[in-house]
Amino acid sequence: xxxxxxxxxxxxxxxxxGLRLTPQRLAIVRAxxxxxxxxxxxxxxxEILPDFPTTSLATVYKTVHLLKSQGEVLELAFGEQGxxxxxxxxxxxxxxxxxxxxxIMDPAGDGPEALEALAAELAQRAGFSxxxxxxxxxxxxxxxxx
Amino acid sequence: xxxxxxxxxxxxxxxxxGLRLTPQRLAIVRAxxxxxxxxxxxxxxxEILPDFPTTSLATVYKTVHLLKSQGEVLELAFGEQGxxxxxxxxxxxxxxxxxxxxxIMDPAGDGPEALEALAAELAQRAGFSxxxxxxxxxxxxxxxxx
DNA sequence: TTCCGTGCAAAGAGTTTGCATCTGT
DNA sequence: ACAGATGCAAACTCTTTGCACGGAA
Numbered sequence: 001x002x003x004x005x006x007x008x009x010x011x012x013x014x015x016x017x018g019l020r021l022t023p024q025r026l027a028i029v030r031a032x033x034x035x036x037x038x039x040x041x042x043x044x045x046x047e048i049l050p051d052f053p054t055t056s057l058a059t060v061y062k063t064v065h066l067l068k069s070q071g072e073v074l075e076l077a078f079g080e081q082g083x084x085x086x087x088x089x090x091x092x093x094x095x096x097x098x099x100x101x102x103x104i105m106d107p108a109g110d111g112p113e114a115l116e117a118l119a120a121e122l123a124q125r126a127g128f129s130x131x132x133x134x135x136x137x138x139x140x141x142x143x144x145x146x
Numbered sequence: 147x148x149x150x151x152x153x154x155x156x157x158x159x160x161x162x163x164g165l166r167l168t169p170q171r172l173a174i175v176r177a178x179x180x181x182x183x184x185x186x187x188x189x190x191x192x193e194i195l196p197d198f199p200t201t202s203l204a205t206v207y208k209t210v211h212l213l214k215s216q217g218e219v220l221e222l223a224f225g226e227q228g229x230x231x232x233x234x235x236x237x238x239x240x241x242x243x244x245x246x247x248x249x250i251m252d253p254a255g256d257g258p259e260a261l262e263a264l265a266a267e268l269a270q271r272a273g274f275s276x277x278x279x280x281x282x283x284x285x286x287x288x289x290x291x292x
Numbered sequence: 293t294t295c296c297g298t299g300c301a302a303a304g305a306g307t308t309t310g311c312a313t314c315t316g317t
Numbered sequence: 318a319c320a321g322a323t324g325c326a327a328a329c330t331c332t333t334t335g336c337a338c339g340g341a342a
Contacts, residue, residue, distance in 0.1 A: 020316050022322060041307085056324045061307065063322095077225020079331090082306055094264075096274045107268040118240075118260055119283045122253040127288035128242045134282045137265045142273035166296060166341050187331085202299045207332065209297095225306090228331055296341080303334070314323070 006088055007033045013070050024048070024055050028063045032073065032087035038095075038104040040082050076104065076134075092133050098141035105141065152234055153179045159216050170194070170201050174209045178219065178233035184241075184250040186228050222250065222280075238279050244287035251287065 010029050014021060031047040032039065039047075045060045064085055067073040074086040076095065084104055093112045096105045119133045156175045160167060177193045178185065185193075191206045210231055213219040220232040222241065230250055239258045242251045265279045 018317095018321095020321065022316070024323075054324070057306095058308075058325080059323060075225070079221070079223020079225070079229050080305095083225050094268055096269060096272050098274070099277060105272060105274075107272055114264055115281075118264070118281075122240055123242060123283055123285060126242050126251060126253055127291075128244075128251075128283065128285045129291055130283055130285040131245060132284040134280075134284070135261075135264075136280045137269055137274065137276055138278040138280070139269055139274045139276040145273075145275055168297060168341070170298075200299070203331095204300080204333080205298055226330095294340105294342090296339105298337105298339075300337100301335095304332080306330090308327100308329070310327085311325095312323105313325105314321105315319105316321085317319095 010067060010072055010087065013067070013072050017070070019066070024052055024059055025063050027051055027055070028060055029067070029087070032064070032067070032085065035087070038076060038084040038086050040084050042082065044085075076136075092135075094135040094137060096137050096139070096141070098144055099138050100140055100144040103141050103143075156213060156218055156233065159213070159218050163216070165212070170198055170205055171209050173197055173201070174206055175213070175233070178210070178213070178231065181233070184222065184230040184232050186230050188228065190231075222282075238281075240281040240283060242283050242285070242287070244290055245284050246286055246290040249287050249289075 007030060010033065011021065011026075014025065014029075027048045028044055031044045035043070035047075041057065041060050041064060044064070045055065045057050048055050048060070064073060064075075067087065068075050068085075072087070072090050074090045074092070075083050076086065077083045089106060091112070092115075094107050094115060096107055097103070115133065115135055119130050123130045153176060156179065157167065157172075160171065160175075173194045174190055177190045181189070181193075187203065187206050187210060190210070191201065191203050194201050194206070210219060210221075213233065214221050214231075218233065218236050220236045220238070221229050222232065223229045232252075235252060237258070238261075240253050240261060242253055243249070261279065261281055265276050269276045
């Protein structure tokens with residue numbers, strides 16, 4: 001498999017901070033980047049186990065948060081079940097979330113601009129300074145609509 | 147204190163379902179309605195304790211979820227700390243969330259229409275059907291910008 | 293009188309933390 | 318060699334659940 005730019009970017013971030021590239025971290029980062037569908041910690045862990053059977057859940061948590069703290073991973077936290085992570089597009093953008101199968105998709109075409117503008121406008125009126133935002137759209141994915 | 151329409155609406159919902167209006171429920175509903183700032187379960191509980199010192203957290207959870215299941219309360223779940231609730235405006239609308247003091251505000255002027263439209267457009271392109279949505283804007287409130 | 297609601301305590305789920313051991317650099 | 322990472326298990330937070338007692342209707 002040819003290394004994606006994204007993978008290299010993430011690894012570079014770690015190296016730049018003088019952090020160690022352990023086999024576990026490499027596997028986690030790879031899983032994160034290869035996963036188009038916003039994986040959970042549990043999913044990442046499962047994907048890694050075949051190659052590194054002793055990897056603990058704690059390590060996955062630590063690594064993912066490490067990357068998040070460097071702004072390279074977006075965390076989508078939910079109250080109920082666990083968080084889901086986006087290692088491909090770390091900047092805030094809308095998400096389509098299927099309430100039946102749990103799929104999380106990035107809208108095509110994209111256009112965080114409209115969102116950004118809306119956030120800025122609402123915040124300004126209230127005297128808020130914006131640091132981030134999140135827009136989740138809940139519904140049924142094409143496969144789950146009858 | 148003069149009973150707000152909102153309070154009456156909530157109580158009516160409970161009555162309509164043949165549910166009992168216990169003193170605890172009344173107190174919880176009142177606290178929910180009088181609270182402009184999206185209270186947590188813990189906060190509601192604290193506000194009620196002076197009047198009903200034996201009220202348990204479990205009861206607050208149950209009551210709040212009861213109202214939520216009837217569409218009369220909006221739950222804002224977060225991954226980290228606990229959920230916050232809006233008993234005044236149960237329909238989806240944007241929220242301004244201060245990352246320093248935790249305040250949650252409803253933008254003035256309002257305009258869920260733009261959001262609604264954006265959600266519909268993004269969903270349609272992906273073949274999603276929309277059932278709900280959520281837009282959180284994170285930043286610093288006027289008081290916390292120093 | 294009848295259920296429904298309450299309160300307590302125990303159970304759960306997801307996440308984090310402490311610490312001894314191991315390992316990349 | 319040494320700072321940093323790992324893995325295990327215990328701890329934590331928020332929330333839910335089971336069950337016997339109590340109270341609204």
